Amino acid sequence: MHTINEAATSRRASARRSPGLRAAGKAIVTVVLAAFAVLMILPFLWMLSTSFKINAEVFRYPIEWIPQNWHWENYRKVWTGPNAFSIYYLNSIKITGITVAGNLLTSAMAGFAFAKLRFKGREALFLLYLSTMMIPSQVLLLPRFILFDHMRLINTHWSLILPGMFTVFGTFLLRQFFSTLPGELLEAARVDGAGFWRMFWQIALPLTKPALVTLMIITFNWHWNEYEGPLIFLRDRHLFTIPLGLTTYVEEMGTNYVLSMAASVSSFIPLLIVVIVGQRWFVEGIANTGLKG
Amino acid sequence: MRKWRHARMREQAAGYLFILPNFAGYLVFVLAPILFSLYLVFVDWEYLKGFDGIRWVGLDNFRALGSDPKFVESLQNNLVFTVISVPGSMIVGLLLAVALNKYVYMRNALRTMIFLPYMSSLAAVSVIWSVMYNSGSGPINAFLRSVGIDHPPGWLSSPHSALYAIIIMSVWMTIGYTMIIYLAGLQGISKDLYEAADIDGASKPRQLLQVTVPMLTPTTFLILVTQLIWSFQVFAPVAIMTQGGPIDSTMVLSYHIYLEAFRFYKMGYAAAMSWVLFAIIFVVTIVQWQGQKRWQNHF
Numbered sequence: 001m002h003t004i005n006e007a008a009t010s011r012r013a014s015a016r017r018s019p020g021l022r023a024a025g026k027a028i029v030t031v032v033l034a035a036f037a038v039l040m041i042l043p044f045l046w047m048l049s050t051s052f053k054i055n056a057e058v059f060r061y062p063i064e065w066i067p068q069n070w071h072w073e074n075y076r077k078v079w080t081g082p083n084a085f086s087i088y089y090l091n092s093i094k095i096t097g098i099t100v101a102g103n104l105l106t107s108a109m110a111g112f113a114f115a116k117l118r119f120k121g122r123e124a125l126f127l128l129y130l131s132t133m134m135i136p137s138q139v140l141l142l143p144r145f146i147l148f149d150h151m152r153l154i155n156t157h158w159s160l161i162l163p164g165m166f167t168v169f170g171t172f173l174l175r176q177f178f179s180t181l182p183g184e185l186l187e188a189a190r191v192d193g194a195g196f197w198r199m200f201w202q203i204a205l206p207l208t209k210p211a212l213v214t215l216m217i218i219t220f221n222w223h224w225n226e227y228e229g230p231l232i233f234l235r236d237r238h239l240f241t242i243p244l245g246l247t248t249y250v251e252e253m254g255t256n257y258v259l260s261m262a263a264s265v266s267s268f269i270p271l272l273i274v275v276i277v278g279q280r281w282f283v284e285g286i287a288n289t290g291l292k293g
Numbered sequence: 294m295r296k297w298r299h300a301r302m303r304e305q306a307a308g309y310l311f312i313l314p315n316f317a318g319y320l321v322f323v324l325a326p327i328l329f330s331l332y333l334v335f336v337d338w339e340y341l342k343g344f345d346g347i348r349w350v351g352l353d354n355f356r357a358l359g360s361d362p363k364f365v366e367s368l369q370n371n372l373v374f375t376v377i378s379v380p381g382s383m384i385v386g387l388l389l390a391v392a393l394n395k396y397v398y399m400r401n402a403l404r405t406m407i408f409l410p411y412m413s414s415l416a417a418v419s420v421i422w423s424v425m426y427n428s429g430s431g432p433i434n435a436f437l438r439s440v441g442i443d444h445p446p447g448w449l450s451s452p453h454s455a456l457y458a459i460i461i462m463s464v465w466m467t468i469g470y471t472m473i474i475y476l477a478g479l480q481g482i483s484k485d486l487y488e489a490a491d492i493d494g495a496s497k498p499r500q501l502l503q504v505t506v507p508m509l510t511p512t513t514f515l516i517l518v519t520q521l522i523w524s525f526q527v528f529a530p531v532a533i534m535t536q537g538g539p540i541d542s543t544m545v546l547s548y549h550i551y552l553e554a555f556r557f558y559k560m561g562y563a564a565a566m567s568w569v570l571f572a573i574i575f576v577v578t579i580v581q582w583q584g585q586k587r588w589q590n591h592f
Contacts, residue, residue, distance in 0.1 A: 026397060033393070036389075037406035040409070046425065046432060050424075058424075061430075061436075113307075113312045136567070139327065140323065142330060142564055143326035143329040143564075147322075163322040163323075166315050166318025171315055196303075196307035227415060228547075231532070246420060257424050261424070271414065275408070
């Protein structure tokens with residue numbers, strides 16, 4: 001009996017190691033992880049350094065991480081001329097902005113109704129929504145192409161904006177958040193004579209701000225990075241979004257790698273800003289919904 | 294009583310009005326396309342002739358799948374892609390999350406760096422990696438040669454390695470996602486469990502396997518299903534880096550569908566394939582759902 005106790009005590013002591021030892025262990029793990037993290041961003045660093053070089057220097061080994069001369073003219077070439085990157089920027093901002101705003105509004109309204117208003121057929125409609133949530137974009141793109149072809153919307157930004165404005169995912173997500181709001185809150189407003197729009201706009205909506213931000217960031221990331229939709233629906237260069245503009249440009253440049261990398265860096269800047277400014281919300285949003293951005 | 298009924302009517306009307314914008318869009322851009330696509334799988338359509346070019350063929354589109362070598366190859370490649378990339382990024386993501394959760398300094402900075410690839414666009418990332426994978430003199434092979442590997446893989450230019458090159462890039466990109474979700478899962482595990490394990494004298498690696506991993510099972514299911522769905526739909530890297538080549542070695546389902554539909558305008562056949570993709574996703578989701586239920590009942 002005695003010995004068992006002793007053994008337990010010594011085990012406990014070894015488990016609670018001294019703070020110095022723990023700090024040392026932590027430092028070692030930090031160094032290993034830092035090395036790994038640097039490895040993770042190495043492709044970006046390589047892109048950045050290559051974008052300032054001349055083509056003869058691109059594949060020199062050992063890699064010159066800091067260019068001998070900074071060739072800023074690579075960026076001037078990417079940003080000026082007939083296919084300047086600024087056009088793609090404007091297109092991406094316009095498409096993403098309208099889509100995200102529209103999706104937030106229609107999803108919030110529908111989500112509110114599904115969660116808080118009683119009307120005939122509500123459950124059946126919601127079931128219909130749910131049953132189509134798992135349909136992959138590959139199934140939808142094809143009939144949408146035919147539909148837009150007949151609506152004469154191929155090769156317009158509307159072919160990307162319209163389908164993005166009405167999503168099952170957004171409706172579902174916001175309905176879940178609205179459901180958690182206590183019913184008494186809205187009852188009280190109703191007794192005070194508030195209409196349904198005021199209940200929605202002035203009471204329910206402000207309380208779901210975290211969910212709205214989450215949906216906003218996730219859909220922003222989707223539409224900003226989307227590749228297949230623009231590839232299928234857009235034909236004219238001046239309508240292209242950043243990802244499609246980038247790959248088209250890179251294809252044209254062929255082995256002119258420095259310009260390809262300068263274009264890649266250019267496409268990367270807005271995302272980098274969003275990561276740095278919005279990382280907290282983005283991380284929380286993904287963690288809350290479990291969904292891929 | 295009358296007033297009450299009036300209020301009910303008003304609520305009904307409000308309900309329909311609130312749903313209307315979303316539902317109208319849903320009808321036109323989701324439900325109608327789905328129904329039309331279900332019709333398309335039974336037809337052969339010479340698209341350029343308009344609606345006159347439609348011919349009913351029954352199940353011929355599905356019969357044709359079996360004798361389409363590209364389709365078979367796509368399925369195989371999707372499978373290889375999934376079987377390697379999903380567990381790969383989950384294991385690395387879990388280890389990173391455990392370390393980040395407790396054992397490091399500068400946690401936020403490290404997290405941001407590891408998370409960065411996941412935030413970036415697949416298009417930009419595919420462009421960068423294509424150049425780095427350059428088999429003759431790209432930085433990856435230059436490095437491999439400098440450490441004594443005389444015949445490094447041809448990466449994207451060789452049918453033996455192209456798929457693996459894309460897999461490596463995908464793992465690199467999705468590690469950030471699995472890490473973030475696992476981190477969120479780890480915050481939900483009570484500290485008492487580890488203290489109890491400490492008192493019982495369980496070593497740290499044993500605690501990882503016998504406390505952390507089982508407690509994270511719901512998280513693992515969540516990551517598994519999103520990753521599986523994502524990997525079966527992989528499109529942009531293939532379209533940008535290899536266009537399915539060399540010799541179809543990176544042909545995947547979504548890219549095959551894209552080619553058939555929008556290059557060759559074989560709408561019926563492409564629609565049939567897109568529903569096969571849906572079937573795969575559906576089965577995967579149901580299986581994981583059942584698995585999760587069984588696991589929950591088990592404990």
